[in-house]
Amino acid sequence: MSLDSLLDRLRGRPIERDPSIYREILTRVSALEPAIAELDDTGLTSRARALRSRAQVASVADDQLPEAFALAREAARRALGQRPFDEQILAGLAIAQGKVAEMATGEGKTLAAVAPVFLRAIAGRGAHVLTFNDYLARRDAGWMGPVYERLGLSVGFVQERMSVADRQRAYGADVTYLTAKEAGFDHLRDALALEPGERVQREYYFALVDEADSILIDEARIPLVIAGDTGDALGGPERLAALVRGLVPGLDFDTDEHAHNIALTETGTARVEAALGGVSLHALENVSLHAQMRHALHAEHLLRRDVDYIVRGGKIELVDESTGRVADRRHWPDGLHAAVEAKEGVRLTPEGRILGQVTLQHFLRLYPRLAGMTATAETAAEELEAFYGLRTVAIPTHRPMVRTDEPDVVFTHQAAKRVALVAEIAAVHAAGRPILVGTASVGESEELAAALAGAAIPCEVLNARNDEAEAAIVARAGAPGAVTISTNMAGRGTDIRLGGSDESRREAVAALRGLYVIGTNRHASLRIDEQLRGRAGRQGDPGSSRFFVSLEDPLIRRYGVEQLVSARHLPPRQDGPVESRLLRAEIARAQRIVEDEGFRLRRTLFGYSDIVEKQRRAVQRWRTVVLERREPQHLLVERAEERYRSLLPVVGQRVLDEVERRLLLLAIDRCWSDHLAELREIREDSVLLAFAGRFPLAEFHRQAGESFQALEDRIEDEVVRDFERIEITPEGVDWEKEGLRGPSATWTYLVGENPFGASGLMSPAGRTGMVAAAMGAPWLVLLHGLGVLWERRRRR
Ligand code: ADP
Ligand code: MG
Numbered sequence: 001m002s003l004d005s006l007l008d009r010l011r012g013r014p015i016e017r018d019p020s021i022y023r024e025i026l027t028r029v030s031a032l033e034p035a036i037a038e039l040d041d042t043g044l045t046s047r048a049r050a051l052r053s054r055a056q057v058a059s060v061a062d063d064q065l066p067e068a069f070a071l072a073r074e075a076a077r078r079a080l081g082q083r084p085f086d087e088q089i090l091a092g093l094a095i096a097q098g099k100v101a102e103m104a105t106g107e108g109k110t111l112a113a114v115a116p117v118f119l120r121a122i123a124g125r126g127a128h129v130l131t132f133n134d135y136l137a138r139r140d141a142g143w144m145g146p147v148y149e150r151l152g153l154s155v156g157f158v159q160e161r162m163s164v165a166d167r168q169r170a171y172g173a174d175v176t177y178l179t180a181k182e183a184g185f186d187h188l189r190d191a192l193a194l195e196p197g198e199r200v201q202r203e204y205y206f207a208l209v210d211e212a213d214s215i216l217i218d219e220a221r222i223p224l225v226i227a228g229d230t231g232d233a234l235g236g237p238e239r240l241a242a243l244v245r246g247l248v249p250g251l252d253f254d255t256d257e258h259a260h261n262i263a264l265t266e267t268g269t270a271r272v273e274a275a276l277g278g279v280s281l282h283a284l285e286n287v288s289l290h291a292q293m294r295h296a297l298h299a300e301h302l303l304r305r306d307v308d309y310i311v312r313g314g315k316i317e318l319v320d321e322s323t324g325r326v327a328d329r330r331h332w333p334d335g336l337h338a339a340v341e342a343k344e345g346v347r348l349t350p351e352g353r354i355l356g357q358v359t360l361q362h363f364l365r366l367y368p369r370l371a372g373m374t375a376t377a378e379t380a381a382e383e384l385e386a387f388y389g390l391r392t393v394a395i396p397t398h399r400p401m402v403r404t405d406e407p408d409v410v411f412t413h414q415a416a417k418r419v420a421l422v423a424e425i426a427a428v429h430a431a432g433r434p435i436l437v438g439t440a441s442v443g444e445s446e447e448l449a450a451a452l453a454g455a456a457i458p459c460e461v462l463n464a465r466n467d468e469a470e471a472a473i474v475a476r477a478g479a480p481g482a483v484t485i486s487t488n489m490a491g492r493g494t495d496i497r498l499g500g501s502d503e504s505r506r507e508a509v510a511a512l513r514g515l516y517v518i519g520t521n522r523h524a525s526l527r528i529d530e531q532l533r534g535r536a537g538r539q540g541d542p543g544s545s546r547f548f549v550s551l552e553d554p555l556i557r558r559y560g561v562e563q564l565v566s567a568r569h570l571p572p573r574q575d576g577p578v579e580s581r582l583l584r585a586e587i588a589r590a591q592r593i594v595e596d597e598g599f600r601l602r603r604t605l606f607g608y609s610d611i612v613e614k615q616r617r618a619v620q621r622w623r624t625v626v627l628e629r630r631e632p633q634h635l636l637v638e639r640a641e642e643r644y645r646s647l648l649p650v651v652g653q654r655v656l657d658e659v660e661r662r663l664l665l666l667a668i669d670r671c672w673s674d675h676l677a678e679l680r681e682i683r684e685d686s687v688l689l690a691f692a693g694r695f696p697l698a699e700f701h702r703q704a705g706e707s708f709q710a711l712e713d714r715i716e717d718e719v720v721r722d723f724e725r726i727e728i729t730p731e732g733v734d735w736e737k738e739g740l741r742g743p744s745a746t747w748t749y750l751v752g753e754n755p756f757g758a759s760g761l762m763s764p765a766g767r768t769g770m771v772a773a774a775m776g777a778p779w780l781v782l783l784h785g786l787g788v789l790w791e792r793r794r795r796r
Pocket of ligand 2: 109110210492493494
């Protein structure tokens, strides 16, 4: 047993570092190869089909697994001229067992996926490969398509703007490539169907999640939302935006040390109340004004343009914290988005009415079989196990990794770091070695590009919204002399070849030590740093990576590294780099603190969304029974007996059944949407409770439960009320005329995390613990949350 796996075992980390348990199967796969290689193309396909018809009778027995893998390997060799390496087969076996295969970047995960996906797809119930973005769904379906074809399988892919018919076709294929969020949006749309045939998805069976840590952890808590029709007109955000702009920090309002929370002081409250014409913000009738006011404050004083969001084409576009890229179709929740629009003076978008929502995490748990692959599962392994029951298997690289990861260079201040960065890039670039620079924000990438332009170094800047253009630029990042500046993690999934597209220049670049990756910040999670480093050193290529940090970086600031280090060790402000192992260790510690906070935050949020999800599933089960006409509901005959009995001989049973069915579906959807709105209010209130020092989750559960109890009655009441008032003839009901139809238009978006609301949901002990840890006062941590400390110990 290696030292690493021994340590993991001691720590209880669910990661297997020794894939030798799969070696025996691998041997059997290899043994079958010569015979399968002798088959001609049709022979290969019919052998795959034979396996498939056996699989559809019984589930694939273990002894068919080697054959499935051997067939897939041979199909890949013929279709792509690439025979999957043993390591890829090992990864495939881990995936087939429902685990997360950790495989370094560039090792060929796309191809490794084919064998286990084939194995699952032959059950005939649909296998989904969930990719990081739309472009990769299209690319991978096209790239692996010929392999599946030889195996007798059909392949489809889904894209954001696709018609219902195309989606149905794509989901009908044996293998479907698509993003997790597109699958989730379709799930929400299907949940509003009024006829079974309007739905596009089949029942979920198997999903393989690519870039699993990003999708299953970083993105997992993001709610996907479907909204419809326009809601109330919005008034007021503009006026409030103007008002909060004039407030003075420290006097009118205070923020906490993490810039997560903001609140008016007494002076500020008085000032605002006077400006609004002498209202009382705390009066009961002003609850919504108060909420709008808080949003205006957040928008003006905590959200930063070009860091948290950008303004483009008259719209607010959110910047994703972990990818640093513009997040597609993302909104902040409730009134916050409107408040930011008002702050920037762009047109307010109508909010619509939220008809349904689900977090990515809960959506993915709907798949009875889930597996994953990523280059960076290491620190996520525990969380993957806790939330999804997924174990992680570390797969060795095919060729030894020769990339060198240099220690961080630390500066006391930003300006010194910038000067050093430009000098470093200039020196390395002069030799022709390609450089990829990962920055933390759009603003920073542009500033750095400007500084480089000042030094006459041409570079490409990447913060495009277009995945495909981005992938093309990243792919060129390995060309001689290329300098590419991206926001962090840009190009997850893309393949950077040394020399660029021109094979003949590969050797020249390799001789220069390959790609040089520079990070200009440590990120909120070590995995993001690792992804950036992983752009270099693909498949045994030479390469190196290095991070430049300063004590003024946002991450370092937020967690007060300066306070963690005693004054004696703090270097004086200086232009050159600081040589201090202690400082480096503290920076690494700050990063771990941030990671831990993320983990705890996700767990807390899970506590909130989980109960909503349980309610959603219960309602959805009922709705599906009604939708598919599976069981008669007998609601009208019981609750509106008189009208029912008098109509029956006139219009007939069939019409009445249809009326009941449709009224129920519409009432369920309306009432569920109201229920969601109510839950949002309860949650807002529970956040306020948190500031009063009470633990909010229990309160949320209690109230959400009460509201849910009333839901079924409310639905039935509405059905009866509608039934009593509408005109029913033997031809049925004119639903348009009665105003009883589904939403005339729906749209989907992702709710950007409310950066403030979320932290308010932490238990008070959790928050104090954080602050105390950041201030280097372990006794405070002990006082305020032994559990928190213990948990942190256990994780390291
Ligand atoms: P990952 O997703 O693991 O980062 P990719 O799937 O993008 O890696 O593949 C990286 C590169 O490796 C691609 O150019 C692919 O063609 C190549 N590749 C993968 N498997 C093989 C193989 N068995 N033989 C040769 N080349 C391979
Ligand atoms: Mg990949």
